[in-house]
Amino acid sequence: xxxxVSGFAASLACxxxxxxxxxxxxxxxxxxxxxxQLSVAVTxxxxxxxxxxxINCPTTCEASFTSGTSITLTARAAAGFQxxxxxxxxxxxxxxxxxxxDQSVSATFATASTNSAQVTVAVSGQxxxxxxxxxxxxxxxxxxxxxxxxxxxxxxxxxxxxxxxGFTGDCxxxxxxxxxxxxxxxxVSATFAxxxxxxxxxxxxxxxxxENRSFDHYFGHLPDYWQSHSFPQATNxxxxxxEPTTSADADPAGTVINPYNLQTxxxxxxxxxxxxxxxxxxxxxxxxxxxxxxxxxVITAADxxxxxxxxxxxxxxxxxxxxxxxxxxxxxxxMASNFATSDRWxxxxxxxTQLNRMYLYGATSQGHVSxxxxxxxxxxxxxxxxxxxxxVSWKIxxxxxxxxxxxxxxxxxxxxxxxxxxxxxxxSNTPNNFASISQLMSDMQNETLPQVSFLEPAGYVGLDExxxxxxxxxxxxxxxxxxxxxxxxxxxxSSPSWKDTVLIxxxxxxxxxxxxxxxxxxxxxxxxxxxTDGSTQNGTACANDSTDPICGFFFTGFRVxxxxxxxxxxxNYVSHQPMDYTAMLKLIETRFNLPxxxxxxxxxxxxxxxxDFVNVPWAKPPSNIPTQDQSMQCVLExxxxxxxxxxxxxxxxxxxxxxxxxxxxxxxxTVLLSADQPGVVPPSAVIANTxxxxxxxxxxxxxxxxxxxxxxxxxxxxxxxVTVQ
Numbered sequence: 001x002x003x004x005v006s007g008f009a010a011s012l013a014c015x016x017x018x019x020x021x022x023x024x025x026x027x028x029x030x031x032x033x034x035x036x037q038l039s040v041a042v043t044x045x046x047x048x049x050x051x052x053x054x055i056n057c058p059t060t061c062e063a064s065f066t067s068g069t070s071i072t073l074t075a076r077a078a079a080g081f082q083x084x085x086x087x088x089x090x091x092x093x094x095x096x097x098x099x100x101x102d103q104s105v106s107a108t109f110a111t112a113s114t115n116s117a118q119v120t121v122a123v124s125g126q127x128x129x130x131x132x133x134x135x136x137x138x139x140x141x142x143x144x145x146x147x148x149x150x151x152x153x154x155x156x157x158x159x160x161x162x163x164x165x166g167f168t169g170d171c172x173x174x175x176x177x178x179x180x181x182x183x184x185x186x187x188v189s190a191t192f193a194x195x196x197x198x199x200x201x202x203x204x205x206x207x208x209x210x211e212n213r214s215f216d217h218y219f220g221h222l223p224d225y226w227q228s229h230s231f232p233q234a235t236n237x238x239x240x241x242x243e244p245t246t247s248a249d250a251d252p253a254g255t256v257i258n259p260y261n262l263q264t265x266x267x268x269x270x271x272x273x274x275x276x277x278x279x280x281x282x283x284x285x286x287x288x289x290x291x292x293x294x295x296x297x298v299i300t301a302a303d304x305x306x307x308x309x310x311x312x313x314x315x316x317x318x319x320x321x322x323x324x325x326x327x328x329x330x331x332x333x334x335m336a337s338n339f340a341t342s343d344r345w346x347x348x349x350x351x352x353t354q355l356n357r358m359y360l361y362g363a364t365s366q367g368h369v370s371x372x373x374x375x376x377x378x379x380x381x382x383x384x385x386x387x388x389x390x391x392v393s394w395k396i397x398x399x400x401x402x403x404x405x406x407x408x409x410x411x412x413x414x415x416x417x418x419x420x421x422x423x424x425x426x427x428s429n430t431p432n433n434f435a436s437i438s439q440l441m442s443d444m445q446n447e448t449l450p451q452v453s454f455l456e457p458a459g460y461v462g463l464d465e466x467x468x469x470x471x472x473x474x475x476x477x478x479x480x481x482x483x484x485x486x487x488x489x490x491x492x493x494s495s496p497s498w499k500d501t502v503l504i505x506x507x508x509x510x511x512x513x514x515x516x517x518x519x520x521x522x523x524x525x526x527x528x529x530x531x532t533d534g535s536t537q538n539g540t541a542c543a544n545d546s547t548d549p550i551c552g553f554f555f556t557g558f559r560v561x562x563x564x565x566x567x568x569x570x571x572n573y574v575s576h577q578p579m580d581y582t583a584m585l586k587l588i589e590t591r592f593n594l595p596x597x598x599x600x601x602x603x604x605x606x607x608x609x610x611x612d613f614v615n616v617p618w619a620k621p622p623s624n625i626p627t628q629d630q631s632m633q634c635v636l637e638x639x640x641x642x643x644x645x646x647x648x649x650x651x652x653x654x655x656x657x658x659x660x661x662x663x664x665x666x667x668x669x670t671v672l673l674s675a676d677q678p679g680v681v682p683p684s685a686v687i688a689n690t691x692x693x694x695x696x697x698x699x700x701x702x703x704x705x706x707x708x709x710x711x712x713x714x715x716x717x718x719x720x721x722v723t724v725q
């Protein structure tokens with residue numbers, strides 16, 4: 001009986017106090033957050049306001065705030081007064097206080113000097129505002145007096161992870177100059193916004209596409225530069241698909257040509273066209289989709305030189321194997337090493353400039369592999385139309401020609417948008433969206449860049465880095481083109497627009513110069529899977545072939561250089577993610593919520609691989625940026641052969657060496673000489689202007705069975721070999 005009573009008592013106890021018995025528990029509501037009082041006392045004439053709002057003294061001088069609230073007080077003097085400073089819980093001319101108890105602050109306004117006025121700055125977010133002349137350094141010192149007649153310039157500098165949104169009050173926009181007069185006080189607010197940590201942090205995209213250079217030709221020797229300049233990539237395990245020293249292509253005579261360092265900033269143009277590009281990839285079987293020995297660059301360059309009208313000098317095609325180094329393209333090498341680049345960045349199509357630039361604007365060539373006929377235009381939608389239709393601002397910047405005309409009609413004729421129907425529509429409806437390079441520089445400095453910009457190449461003034469199609473005495477130089485781009489990139493890095501801009505520098509196609517990495521499989525952009533203008537290629541590689549994928553739009557073009565320059569670019573970074581440069585369209589589409597133009601750009605990565613939006617690695621651009629070297633010679637002549645006679649040459653006897661050009665020189669040309677035996681040839685010889693050869697005598701060494709002599713003009717090597725008896 002006692003046990004049952006005891007159990008009943010226990011049950012009753014549980015019913016009365018569930019929390020003590022492990023049954024259905026309940027939690028007492030948390031106490032309301034504690035609040036504290038902030039009181040402000042004003043002496044003199046002026047106002048003190050708070051952020052968050054609550055205080056607006058002398059009207060409202062007390063307010064309650066939740067414990068832990070950070071409160072910023074801003075003092076503004078009335079006319080004829082100036083703010084002297086805070087007292088109590090704050091001191092000096094700025095006040096930021098975190099409440100953990102009731103606090104009192106006093107603000108004193110004194111009668112102003114009859115010849116001065118006060119400038120007061122309020123800062124929202126994280127950043128600093130300084131003045132010139134000195135006085136303001138807010139949020140430390142946010143008020144200062146300046147004499148009448150003084151011009152006060154305020155400069156806003158965002159803290160890391162913030163951007164400056166602009167001034168308000170007595171200034172507006174991104175700049176602030178105050179003319180102090182009549183003892184009139186000035187009040188300015190500066191707002192700093194926290195940056196987004198994703199792709200929306202990008203506010204502006206600038207696409208710069210130069211002309212006709214392959215990856216190995218320009219950047220194939222980056223690792224040598226990293227090593228010699230102590231870049232971290234040299235030692236941190238960075239992988240890079242650089243040009244192998246064993247790369248080789250044979251010339252028409254069967255001589256194997258390995259990569260060599262060009263010593264001229266100017267070269268004759270090899271052909272990058274559809275048929276030639278397929279032969280570059282596979283000299284003997286261009287229609288083989290499965291094998292890409294990359295063995296035809298020299299032979300196609302030779303054929304192009306011979307078939308050009310007038311013919312070119314390099315009839316052996318050796319120019320195709322030349323490359324530049326970090327001493328010659330020192331600005332580009334520095335930028336590619338500090339910012340982000342890629343060893344898997346491809347042109348969209350194995351053809352020439354016009355076709356690749358169709359992909360740049362429209363992600364398709366609509367079946368074309370050759371340039372359009374007169375009055376022919378593509379009907380496909382372009383990224384320009386897509387942006388216009390969706391309220392994304394854009395401009396196409398163009399370098400004026402020799403006439404210096406900057407009228408939109410003068411500039412638009414140099415834009416490759418004219419290949420599309422929409423080119424004329426854009427010029428008619430939005431003419432001011434075609435602007436000059438000087439306007440680009442101004443837009444960067446004034447923070448008036450559109451959301452997306454395209455920079456057209458300036459070949460008509462020799463600044464696009466394109467090889468020369470004809471032989472002239474003063475041809476365009478790659479160093480001059482790099483110097484031009486240096487000015488644009490440096491202008492961006494020194495401008496207020498730097499903080500949220502991405503500039504992508506790339507090349508439209510490889511220009512017929514060697515690269516050892518084959519084109520990659522790709523998605524055809526639309527239902528046109530094979531060329532519709534193939535008949536123009538009769539008798540050449542892939543003519544009218546609608547079977548082999550390599551002869552259709554199932555492959556990219558060759559690799560081209562790229563540098564992604566932005567505060568968001570990863571430092572010292574090499575992307576290995578394969579993509580063709582319609583990925584730039586995918587970046588625009590992703591950032592601004594636009595649909596894809598074709599299946600080709602839809603299939604590309606959005607380039608986020610290149611960026612670090614959280615840490616913003618280059619919020620401050622690099623220092624000690626080199627100035628692009630301009631000292632390389634420019635020479636287009638190349639030897640067509642070296643002969644040694646008699647052949648066989650007599651051991652210990654005399655022989656004559658003849659250095660030949662395929663046509664008369666257009667200037668005096670120095671040929672550097674070497675031989676496989678010491679002391680046989682002089683260091684150099686000269687082929688005189690208007691002549692096509694020069695000869696000199698040598699003594700043939702004894703004890704050898706053959707003699708090889710090599711001559712080079714602008715680094716382009718040619719050898720002659722003779723049997724010795």
